Amino acid sequence: MSQSQVGADGFSLAALTQRELADLQSARAGRPVPVAGTAVTPIDYDWGSPATAGLWRVDLRELPDQQVQFASFFVKLLRHPRLWPALSVLPEESRLAFVRNFPWRFELDMYECGLAEALPPGMRMPVLHTVRHSDADHVALWFEYIEQEPGRWGLADYRRAAYLLGRMAARRRDGAALNERLPAVCRVGLPGESLRFYFRSRLIEGALPALRDPALWHHPSIEQALRHVADRTLPADMLELADRLPAMLDLLAGLPQTHAHGDASPQNLLRPAGEPGTLVVIDWGFGDLLPIGFDLGQLLVGLAHAGETDPGELPAIDAAIMPGYLGGLADEGYEVNPRLVRAGYLGGLAVRSALCALPLERLSQPAHTDEELELFAARLRLTRGMVDLADEVEPGVLARTPAGR
Numbered sequence: 001m002s003q004s005q006v007g008a009d010g011f012s013l014a015a016l017t018q019r020e021l022a023d024l025q026s027a028r029a030g031r032p033v034p035v036a037g038t039a040v041t042p043i044d045y046d047w048g049s050p051a052t053a054g055l056w057r058v059d060l061r062e063l064p065d066q067q068v069q070f071a072s073f074f075v076k077l078l079r080h081p082r083l084w085p086a087l088s089v090l091p092e093e094s095r096l097a098f099v100r101n102f103p104w105r106f107e108l109d110m111y112e113c114g115l116a117e118a119l120p121p122g123m124r125m126p127v128l129h130t131v132r133h134s135d136a137d138h139v140a141l142w143f144e145y146i147e148q149e150p151g152r153w154g155l156a157d158y159r160r161a162a163y164l165l166g167r168m169a170a171r172r173r174d175g176a177a178l179n180e181r182l183p184a185v186c187r188v189g190l191p192g193e194s195l196r197f198y199f200r201s202r203l204i205e206g207a208l209p210a211l212r213d214p215a216l217w218h219h220p221s222i223e224q225a226l227r228h229v230a231d232r233t234l235p236a237d238m239l240e241l242a243d244r245l246p247a248m249l250d251l252l253a254g255l256p257q258t259h260a261h262g263d264a265s266p267q268n269l270l271r272p273a274g275e276p277g278t279l280v281v282i283d284w285g286f287g288d289l290l291p292i293g294f295d296l297g298q299l300l301v302g303l304a305h306a307g308e309t310d311p312g313e314l315p316a317i318d319a320a321i322m323p324g325y326l327g328g329l330a331d332e333g334y335e336v337n338p339r340l341v342r343a344g345y346l347g348g349l350a351v352r353s354a355l356c357a358l359p360l361e362r363l364s365q366p367a368h369t370d371e372e373l374e375l376f377a378a379r380l381r382l383t384r385g386m387v388d389l390a391d392e393v394e395p396g397v398l399a400r401t402p403a404g405r
Contacts (some may be wrong), residue, residue: 010054011040014077014140016132024130024142025060025071029338037061037184051104052087053079053138057145072145073129080104080137091205096203103287108139109183110284118178120167120328122160123279139248146280149271153303154322161269164279165261165295166328172259173334174289179259186287190393192253194286195351201281207356211235216360221368225376234380237387247395248347253397255291255344262286264295265302290348293341296321297349304382312383319391327372339401343393350390357383
């Protein structure tokens with residue numbers, strides 16, 4: 001589900017005055033620039049994002065009647081999690097801790113800590129032009145608007161992204177001096193603590209009770225989709241994986257650790273027009289240490305989860321990103337056994353995504369359409385691909401595998 005209902009009304013919390021807009025654009029242009037026309041366009045976004053209160057494209061014009069804008073900005077309004085509309089879906093005993101601990105200003109923190117200097121050549125963050133502290137519960141970020149290269153991601157794009165993610169992981173590995181710049185939330189707790197929190201909140205308290213309920217698998221939409229994909233054993237295989245996840249979390253915590261992106265789907269790795277080979281990184285995810293290889297999981301499945309890539313393409317993508325990531329590590333002089341990298345990659349994918357891909361929220365809707373069938377069938381095929389990849393994670397890989405090559 002997406003939302004843009006905050007629209008122009010919500011934009012008042014993010015808006016700059018006409019004078020502030022003119023000063024902003026004059027500073028960018030290096031000359032006085034009057035701003036007489038402004039067009040604000042709401043952008044749909046995932047309603048489940050606790051910190052995102054609104055997204056807009058803002059186009060400026062020098063004259064009110066100009067049809068062509070001379071500058072565009074991407075504006076993101078962050079909010080305190082106590083204002084999150086979906087807060088009520090959390091168990092009551094979890095809400096206070098969530099509101100107290102959720103790092104809702106994390107995106108701004110990642111700019112203020114100077115992280116951009118740690119990114120490898122070919123990877124950058126969007127220019128953050130200005131910040132508006134609207135009130136105690138809202139912060140508006142005015143970014144450059146990234147016009148993206150048209151067309152689908154190809155295997156070369158995946159390979160390039162994996163290579164850059166590998167270089168970034170090597171630069172930000174556990175113990176690297178530059179990690180001292182990171183926000184405090186990134187440097188407290190034990191390795192894998194955020195993954196364990198995710199497991200408890202998203203799976204133990206969220207998805208798993210539904211998946212363990214036999215009634216779910218007899219829902220007409222689920223039954224029909226399972227027949228469509230001819231995979232009657234998937235429910236049992238998912239529950240078997242669920243039973244293995246606590247041990248998998250222990251394994252992941254014992255792997256070499258790095259500060260990764262945390263949500264490195266292609267949707268968060270933009271390909272800017274006119275900058276071939278460059279990726280613009282947005283929407284940083286988990287902030288603390290994560291197992292080596294973790295970012296490859298979302299790189300693999302992000303577009304399939306969004307319905308923009310067929311799950312049948314995952315094997316080819318997997319074959320491209322694994323060597324790309326290893327090449328990035330090697331070019332930064334970070335020697336890690338590929339078996340450990342793959343354990344971090346596939347184990348992280350299992351915890352993060354393998355049991356959360358089914359759109360269970362759609363089951364409360366009365367209509368069962370062909371579109372719904374196709375959605376559930378695609379998500380079941382995606383889930384099957386992730387469950388099968390999780391079977392590659394060797395329980396004893398740490399004991400049998402040296403850290404280096």
